[in-house]
Structures are given as C-alpha cells and as structure tokens.
Amino acid sequence: MQRHKPTNAEIAQELEAIADLLDIRRDNAFRIRAYRQGARRVRDAEAPIAEYVLEGNQERLRDVPDIGEGLAAVISEYVLTGRTGIRQELLGEISPGDVFKQLPGIGDDLARRMVETLGIQSLEELESAAHDGRLEQVEGFGERRVQMVRAVLAGMLSRSAGKRMRESAAGKTESPDRPPVRLLLEIDREYREKAAQNKLRKIAPKRFNPEGRPWLPVMSARREGWDFTVLYSNTAQAHQLRKLRDWVVIYYDHDGDEDQVTVVTDTLGSLGKKRVVRGREKESLSYYSSSRT
Numbered sequence: 001m002q003r004h005k006p007t008n009a010e011i012a013q014e015l016e017a018i019a020d021l022l023d024i025r026r027d028n029a030f031r032i033r034a035y036r037q038g039a040r041r042v043r044d045a046e047a048p049i050a051e052y053v054l055e056g057n058q059e060r061l062r063d064v065p066d067i068g069e070g071l072a073a074v075i076s077e078y079v080l081t082g083r084t085g086i087r088q089e090l091l092g093e094i095s096p097g098d099v100f101k102q103l104p105g106i107g108d109d110l111a112r113r114m115v116e117t118l119g120i121q122s123l124e125e126l127e128s129a130a131h132d133g134r135l136e137q138v139e140g141f142g143e144r145r146v147q148m149v150r151a152v153l154a155g156m157l158s159r160s161a162g163k164r165m166r167e168s169a170a171g172k173t174e175s176p177d178r179p180p181v182r183l184l185l186e187i188d189r190e191y192r193e194k195a196a197q198n199k200l201r202k203i204a205p206k207r208f209n210p211e212g213r214p215w216l217p218v219m220s221a222r223r224e225g226w227d228f229t230v231l232y233s234n235t236a237q238a239h240q241l242r243k244l245r246d247w248v249v250i251y252y253d254h255d256g257d258e259d260q261v262t263v264v265t266d267t268l269g270s271l272g273k274k275r276v277v278r279g280r281e282k283e284s285l286s287y288y289s290s291s292r293t
Helices: 008-023 029-044 050-052 057-065 069-081 087-092 096-100 108-118 124-130 141-155 158-171 181-196 238-242 281-291
Strands: 199-205 217-225 225-232 248-255 257-265 275-277
Touching: 008 029, 008 050, 008 069, 008 087, 029 069, 050 057, 057 069, 057 141, 087 158, 087 248, 096 108, 096 124, 108 124, 108 238, 124 141, 181 217, 181 248, 181 257, 181 275, 181 281, 217 257, 275 281
Parallel strands: none
Antiparallel strands: 199 217, 217 225, 225 248, 248 257, 257 275
16 A cells, blocks of 8 residues: 655654654753744645655755754654654653643643553643543542643644544544554554563663663554554653553554554443553453453
C-alpha cells in the first residue's frame, strides 16, 4: 500500500508539535525557535515539500529558508516513515505532570495526584477522564474544576481528537480513525513479551539515564494497515510509582491519522488487573466480556 504523502501543513504541524514538546521540557530557546520558524517556512512554501524527499532530492530542502541540516533530516524522516524519532522520544520522556501543568489552576500536587490516581499520560487521556467521571475521583477536583478542564482542553485539542474522546466516554466503539482495542492489546502483549525476551532494539533515553545506557526497548510493527511504534513510558511518575515495566505507550498512524494511547494494568476498575487502554476503558471491558462468551 502506498504511503500517505504528507502535505506542507502536516509537515509543519509535526515540527510545531516537536517545538511544543521541547518548550514543555524547557529546552534551548534557540532550538525551539528553529522548529517554529521551520514550520512557518514549510507551511508557506509554494512547492510540495514532500516531493523533494520522495524524488530523492532531499538536498533541495536546504533551499527552503530556515531549514538547516537538522530540520531537513527530521522532515525527511517524517515524509518517509510518517513519524519522527525525536517526537516519539520526547513523548516517552516528558513527565505527564509537566504536560498537565500547562492547564490553568493545575500545579504540582494536582498533576501528581492525577497521574497517581488515574495513570493517565496525555491531554487526550485527561479529556476522556474529564468526560467519563474518573477525574472527579481525584482529590481536589470538584465539579467546577472539572468543567474548567473540559473547557480548556476543548480549545487545546483538535476537534477530531476531542470528538473521539467524547465518543469513547459515551461508550461508542465505532471509529474508523483509530485501531480497535483488540489490536492495541495484542500489540501491547507482543511488545512486553519481546521486551522480556530481549528481542527488541534498545535506545538510550536522555531522561533518568545519566550513564547513557541503551535500555529502553522499542518495537515497530505494521498490523491491519496501522503502523505502530511502542515503548515503555520513561517518565518521572513511571519511575516513582514503579510502573516502568507496566505503562506501555503505543503511537499509531494510518494514512495521516495518528495518535497515541497508554496501556496499563487496571487497578481501579472492574477488570481484575487486566490490561486496559487508557481513555477506552469501556471498550476494554466490552472486549474482555465478549472474549469470555
């Protein structure tokens, strides 16, 4: 199947997403600015940037203003594979608490309690928890604060992502732009089994790894038309709560529809410590119920 050719707007969006993650991590200001400027230049370019790469003329990327060697390599990787290693590494390293503290009124204590109580990792998972009642279980979240979170996230997240989360909270399972829970749980199981058997390539994350040791297993897979990249969550909360070998982050992409989920061992619900896809708990319960019949 021919891979989706990203538009200039999609390439720019990827560069902006990387800049946002670098900003959350408080990375070098010049580096953040370089990604934002590069995104603007790509979005404003008259010619389709992806064609330079697909035609084997990657060097032409350097003709685009503000696109240096580093950004050209990132753009080429995105065009050829549909993802970038730097974004996946940042997503795996950045503390969810740091992400949640972008929201007004959410400080260190509330962010920590959100992660400890719900095991959520992303703004998308937070929105789901805000709509399905789980966020109200967290100490410090009354009705007004939950409503505030819903309103802020509605503006921060895309309409399509917000729609998917609200449909999940309402129990709707049909959604063509995300893989089924069954497939996500199969990918989660395959990753953990291969990681335990030492059969996966390992990378050396920068966070919580002063020795620079390559220890974090990474798996790439293609199943049922979806491309997956899978790794353990290398976040402060995962280390502190001893969930390093439990929380599995799955990035997926299909013809430009890309997102991420976290699969964890359920400890709050009625699944009896089974693996559950965060944000899609009702579908996970339905999956296990149907598999027993």
